[in-house]
Amino acid sequence: MPHDGHDHDHDHDGLSPSGHPYRKDNDGPLTHWQIMEIAVRELLVEKGIATPAEITAQVAAMDARSPADGARVVARAWADPEFRARLIADGSAACTEMGFAMDGLKLVAVENTASVHNLVVCTLCSCYPRNLLGLPPDWYKTRAYRSRAVIEPRRVLAEFGLDLPDSVTVRVHDSTADMRYIVVPARPAGTEGWSEADLAGLVTRDCMIGVAVPKLPETVSA
Amino acid sequence: MTRHMSESDSDRSPDAAGRSWHDMGGLPAGGINPAEHDFALWEKRVDALQVLCATKGLYTVDGLRRALEEMGPQAFESMTYYERWISAVTKNLLETGVFTTEELNARMEAVAARGATYGDASIEGASPEGET
Numbered sequence: 001m002p003h004d005g006h007d008h009d010h011d012h013d014g015l016s017p018s019g020h021p022y023r024k025d026n027d028g029p030l031t032h033w034q035i036m037e038i039a040v041r042e043l044l045v046e047k048g049i050a051t052p053a054e055i056t057a058q059v060a061a062m063d064a065r066s067p068a069d070g071a072r073v074v075a076r077a078w079a080d081p082e083f084r085a086r087l088i089a090d091g092s093a094a095c096t097e098m099g100f101a102m103d104g105l106k107l108v109a110v111e112n113t114a115s116v117h118n119l120v121v122c123t124l125c126s127c128y129p130r131n132l133l134g135l136p137p138d139w140y141k142t143r144a145y146r147s148r149a150v151i152e153p154r155r156v157l158a159e160f161g162l163d164l165p166d167s168v169t170v171r172v173h174d175s176t177a178d179m180r181y182i183v184v185p186a187r188p189a190g191t192e193g194w195s196e197a198d199l200a201g202l203v204t205r206d207c208m209i210g211v212a213v214p215k216l217p218e219t220v221s222a
Numbered sequence: 223m224t225r226h227m228s229e230s231d232s233d234r235s236p237d238a239a240g241r242s243w244h245d246m247g248g249l250p251a252g253g254i255n256p257a258e259h260d261f262a263l264w265e266k267r268v269d270a271l272q273v274l275c276a277t278k279g280l281y282t283v284d285g286l287r288r289a290l291e292e293m294g295p296q297a298f299e300s301m302t303y304y305e306r307w308i309s310a311v312t313k314n315l316l317e318t319g320v321f322t323t324e325e326l327n328a329r330m331e332a333v334a335a336r337g338a339t340y341g342d343a344s345i346e347g348a349s350p351e352g353e354t
Contacts, residue, residue, distance in 0.1 A: 028339065029338060030337070033305040034343070036308050036309070036330060037308050038264075038333045039329035039332075040311065042333075043325060044320070049274075049280070055271065059263075059269075062266060062269060123247025125290065138258050139256050143251050147246045147249045148251050151247070160254075160256070177287065
C-alpha cells in the first residue's frame, strides 16, 4: 500500500489525477484531530483490537471502491433486461451477484425513465451507497444539499446544470444508515449495440446520485 | 476531550416540534458549493477505524451517529467531516471502555511531542506503512 503523499516533494498547487486539489496531509502542521487519530489507532493496535495490516487493508478496500463499480452495475442493467429486473427487485442481491460486497446494507436501485427522475440525499447525515460509489463528495454532506434536496430539488438540480422539464416527475430518496439508494439513469439513445464497458463509460458518479444524466461524447468511439 | 463540545444544551436539544439540529431536510439553506477534495491519509484512516470498530462489534453505526448528533450544530459548522468522525469514534471507544481518558490523553501528548507534522508524528512500524 504505497502512499505517495509524504516521502517526496510534489506540487500541492496542482490537481490530483482525479482533478481535485490535493489536501495538505503529512506535511501540514499537525492538528489536534490528526493527533487523536494517531493515538486512537495506536491504542487499538496495542489493545489487540485491530492490527496495522487490518487497518491498511480497510483503507485499501475503501480506496478500491469508486463510481466505476456502480457504473458497471448500471451498464449491465442497461444491457441485460433480466439483470435489470433483479436489480430493481433486490439491489443488494443483484450487486452481490456481480461480486460487490454489500456489508448487510439494503441497496435500492431507482430507475429514471422518460417521465421520472430520481435524486438521492441523506438529510440526517451522510448515508451513501459507498459500497458501489466509494466515499461521497463533500457537497453531498453539506447543509445546503441535505436541506434543499428534499424541498426544492429542481433548483438544486439546476445548480448542477440539470434543467428538467415540468413534465418530468422528480422523486427524492432520503437514505438511512441501513438503506442506501442508487439511481439507474435512463440509457441514452444512440447507444444500441454498445458493449457494457463502453456503456459504463457514460455513467458518472453524479448520474448515480441523480444530479446529472449520462451524456454521449461528441465523437463516439464505440 | 470535551472542550469542542461545550455549547449550550439548547442547541443540541430537539426544538418544540421535536426536531433536532441534524434533521435539516427541508430547512432553508444557501447555494451548494460543488468543491471537492481528495481525502488525506489520516481521513481515510479515520474512516477505516470506524468501519473496523463497527465490524468488530465494539459499537454500532448508530453509536457513531449519536455521538455526532450530540456534538451539536456548532461542531458541524466548525469542524471538518473526519474531524467530527474521529471525535465520535473516540467517544464511543471511551464509553465502551476500550481505553481510558487517561490513556488517550497520555498517548495524544506523546504523539504531539514526536514532531510538527502528521508524518513526523506517525511512528514507522506502528503505522500501517510499516507493515508491507
